[in-house]
Amino acid sequence: MPFQLTILGSNSAVPANGRFTTAQVLQVKNKLYLIDCGEGTQTRLGDYNISRRERIEQIFISHLHGDHIFGLPGLLTSFSLNNRKAPLTIYSPAGLQEMIEAILKYSYSHLSYDLKFVVVPTNKSVQVFDNKDITVTTIPLNHRIPTTGYLFKEKEKVRNIRPDKIEEYNIHYSKINAIKNGGDFTTEDGKVIPHKEITIAPPLPRSFAFCSDTTYQESIVPIIKGVDLLYHETTYMEDAKESAAKYGHSTAKEAATIAKMAGVGKLICGHYSSRYGDLTPLEEEAKSVFPNSELGLEGKCVTVAARRVE
Amino acid sequence: MPFQLTILGSNSAVPANGRFTTAQVLQVKNKLYLIDCGEGTQTRLGDYNISRRERIEQIFISHLHGDHIFGLPGLLTSFSLNNRKAPLTIYSPAGLQEMIEAILKYSYSHLSYDLKFVVVPTNKSVQVFDNKDITVTTIPLNHRIPTTGYLFKEKEKVRNIRPDKIEEYNIHYSKINAIKNGGDFTTEDGKVIPHKEITIAPPLPRSFAFCSDTTYQESIVPIIKGVDLLYHETTYMEDAKESAAKYGHSTAKEAATIAKMAGVGKLICGHYSSRYGDLTPLEEEAKSVFPNSELGLEGKCVTVAARRVE
Numbered sequence: 001m002p003f004q005l006t007i008l009g010s011n012s013a014v015p016a017n018g019r020f021t022t023a024q025v026l027q028v029k030n031k032l033y034l035i036d037c038g039e040g041t042q043t044r045l046g047d048y049n050i051s052r053r054e055r056i057e058q059i060f061i062s063h064l065h066g067d068h069i070f071g072l073p074g075l076l077t078s079f080s081l082n083n084r085k086a087p088l089t090i091y092s093p094a095g096l097q098e099m100i101e102a103i104l105k106y107s108y109s110h111l112s113y114d115l116k117f118v119v120v121p122t123n124k125s126v127q128v129f130d131n132k133d134i135t136v137t138t139i140p141l142n143h144r145i146p147t148t149g150y151l152f153k154e155k156e157k158v159r160n161i162r163p164d165k166i167e168e169y170n171i172h173y174s175k176i177n178a179i180k181n182g183g184d185f186t187t188e189d190g191k192v193i194p195h196k197e198i199t200i201a202p203p204l205p206r207s208f209a210f211c212s213d214t215t216y217q218e219s220i221v222p223i224i225k226g227v228d229l230l231y232h233e234t235t236y237m238e239d240a241k242e243s244a245a246k247y248g249h250s251t252a253k254e255a256a257t258i259a260k261m262a263g264v265g266k267l268i269c270g271h272y273s274s275r276y277g278d279l280t281p282l283e284e285e286a287k288s289v290f291p292n293s294e295l296g297l298e299g300k301c302v303t304v305a306a307r308r309v310e
Numbered sequence: 311m312p313f314q315l316t317i318l319g320s321n322s323a324v325p326a327n328g329r330f331t332t333a334q335v336l337q338v339k340n341k342l343y344l345i346d347c348g349e350g351t352q353t354r355l356g357d358y359n360i361s362r363r364e365r366i367e368q369i370f371i372s373h374l375h376g377d378h379i380f381g382l383p384g385l386l387t388s389f390s391l392n393n394r395k396a397p398l399t400i401y402s403p404a405g406l407q408e409m410i411e412a413i414l415k416y417s418y419s420h421l422s423y424d425l426k427f428v429v430v431p432t433n434k435s436v437q438v439f440d441n442k443d444i445t446v447t448t449i450p451l452n453h454r455i456p457t458t459g460y461l462f463k464e465k466e467k468v469r470n471i472r473p474d475k476i477e478e479y480n481i482h483y484s485k486i487n488a489i490k491n492g493g494d495f496t497t498e499d500g501k502v503i504p505h506k507e508i509t510i511a512p513p514l515p516r517s518f519a520f521c522s523d524t525t526y527q528e529s530i531v532p533i534i535k536g537v538d539l540l541y542h543e544t545t546y547m548e549d550a551k552e553s554a555a556k557y558g559h560s561t562a563k564e565a566a567t568i569a570k571m572a573g574v575g576k577l578i579c580g581h582y583s584s585r586y587g588d589l590t591p592l593e594e595e596a597k598s599v600f601p602n603s604e605l606g607l608e609g610k611c612v613t614v615a616a617r618r619v620e
Contacts (some may be wrong), residue, residue, distance in 0.1 A: 013388075013391050014352070014384075014388040014391055014392070015352065015353045015356070015384075016356075020353075021384075039349060039350060039352075039353075039381070039383075039384040040349060040350045040353065042324070042325065042349075043325045043330075043349075043350065046325070046326075064416055064417050064418060065417060065418065066383055066384060066387045066413075066417045066419060069417065070383045070384045070387075070417075071349070073349075073376055073380045073383075074324075074325075074331075074349040074376060074380045077376045077380075078323075078324040078325075081323050081324055082324070095416040096416065098412065098416055099412055099413055099415075099416035099417065102408065102409055102412035102413070103376075103409055103412070103413065105409075106374055106405040106406065106408055106409035107374050107375060107376045107379065107380075107409065108374060108375065108454075108455045109375075109376060144418075145418045
């Protein structure tokens with residue numbers, strides 16, 4: 001079952017240096033979750049072969065600055081021009097519904113599908129979405145305007161029955177549910193086979209935290225503790241620490257410090273200032289603090305492999 | 311003095327087949343006039359080396375469908391992020407100001423320059439702009455919503471004085487203005503040199519008509535009569551004539567018929583339906599009626615050379 005992040009845009013503020021403004025897609029099983037939607041997101045979805053867009057049923061928006069949302073009008077109306085029927089829900093801080101409704105009204109746009117808006121808090125960590133696969137929880141961030149990150153976490157699964165054991169003990173299918181629910185199995189001659197012997201541990205729940213835009217915030221560490229994948233903005237390097245503080249952003253070193261404190265699996269950098277054409281020094285700055293750091297760049301896919309631990 | 315059109319987007323409705331939604335830039339002398347602004351226009355301006363964006367002081371919008379305006383939020387705020395100071399005026403049918411103001415409000419955007427909106431009529435041909443170089447006149451079109459084309463026309467210039475004649479007759483600079491205003495020149499020994507001998511004809515005023523989106527409208531022929539360059543939408547081919555009528559568009563044959571009736575210099579096709587991957591048949595359809603037709607495609611520049619006629 002895939003758990004895969006694709007970067008659609010890695011630059012901050014404006015498109016520059018061949019990079020685009022923020023958008024990412026997280027695939028969990030066969031569902032796609034769009035996170036932020038900078039201008040041109042619909043084009044990048046095509047560029048990176050994310051063609052089955054009907055599978056995007058939720059969009060999570062961190063904040064209402066243009067470089068995170070100006071792709072929405074085009075994406076939402078293109079869905080409609082392609083006669084989308086699947087409903088769509090957008091999670092965001094307050095104000096987005098009013099903006100989108102004005103855009104749809106004045107551009108004479110009528111959507112072919114149901115569009116729903118959910119306003120999420122930006123000052124506390126609460127679960128805002130769940131389905132059978134995942135939960136999504138907000139991560140309060142500190143930017144110039146109300147901003148939230150999102151923690152995507154797979155749900156815990158029950159242990160799986162081992163096919164080889166079904167055969168070995170000739171287990172009737174009527175017994176499967178009881179075993180799945182934690183029961184042992186008793187053979188016809190009365191021998192008890194312990195639950196653990198006939199099942200294997202489920203895959204560990206995988207997790208991804210999206211944290212942009214924000215200053216250095218140690219308060220997020222408990223929320224993102226131990227995530228497999230952390231995207232944390234690295235708009236600047238330490239040489240521009242003052243700009244980072246002034247504009248509500250982080251440096252690569254600060255992001256890596258958060259990654260280290262939270263003991264995450266991997267840090268993905270992004271939301272780069274246009275002043276950085278070559279990002280190698282920025283990546284090195286992150287790696288100097290947290291070695292398993294890498295650059296998020298347009299088209300990059302990062303997969304979290306399934307792991308089982310007995 | 312250049313008079314040059316650059317195509318930034320040639321597809322209709324949605325980006326597809328490597329093509330983008332409508333935007334064009336007309337350069338006249340050192341000024342740039344942006345016409346429509348589909349999503350990603352700011353990126354294409356960079357792609358095609360139109361970097362001195364401060365020279366765009368006017369934007370002309372044909373109508374408020376998203377594929378003609380969804381690049382505005384990004385462009386307008388990027389101007390500001392680059393600390394633009396030059397004022398900007400947007401000409402469009404009614405409603406755009408309300409939409410843009412809602413977008414700026416909810417995205418917490420504050421512009422660094424003065425932005426002015428001018429509502430233009432869509433039911434009559436009137437001059438809506440002029441400066442020392444050009445006039446811009448509306449062209450009423452027939453689409454599903456209020457839509458206007460724009461006729462860009464260089465102003466007539468006075469005859470220029472020939473430098474060789476200044477030398478030959480030793481003309482004092484104090485006499486120049488009188489000659490420019492149509493006077494003859496009298497030499498010291500009383501010989502009258504006729505105005506025409508010491509001046510040359512000014513370049514002929516060049517003109518460009520932008521006509522999108524529209525059904526086949528013979529009523530525009532008198533307005534665009536004899537323009538050097540006509541951009542007329544060719545969303546469909548004749549095989550989809552019914553779709554053209556249904557959605558308020560034209561076929562390549564229809565556009566070429568208008569070009570022929572108006573006796574234009576060259577027809578530029580565009581606003582192609584996504585159904586056409588290969589546009590060769592569409593170009594052939596236009597050429598079969600009006601041979602001097604060509605495809606408008608992203609990055610294409612079409613220059614109208616200066617001509618003088620005595």
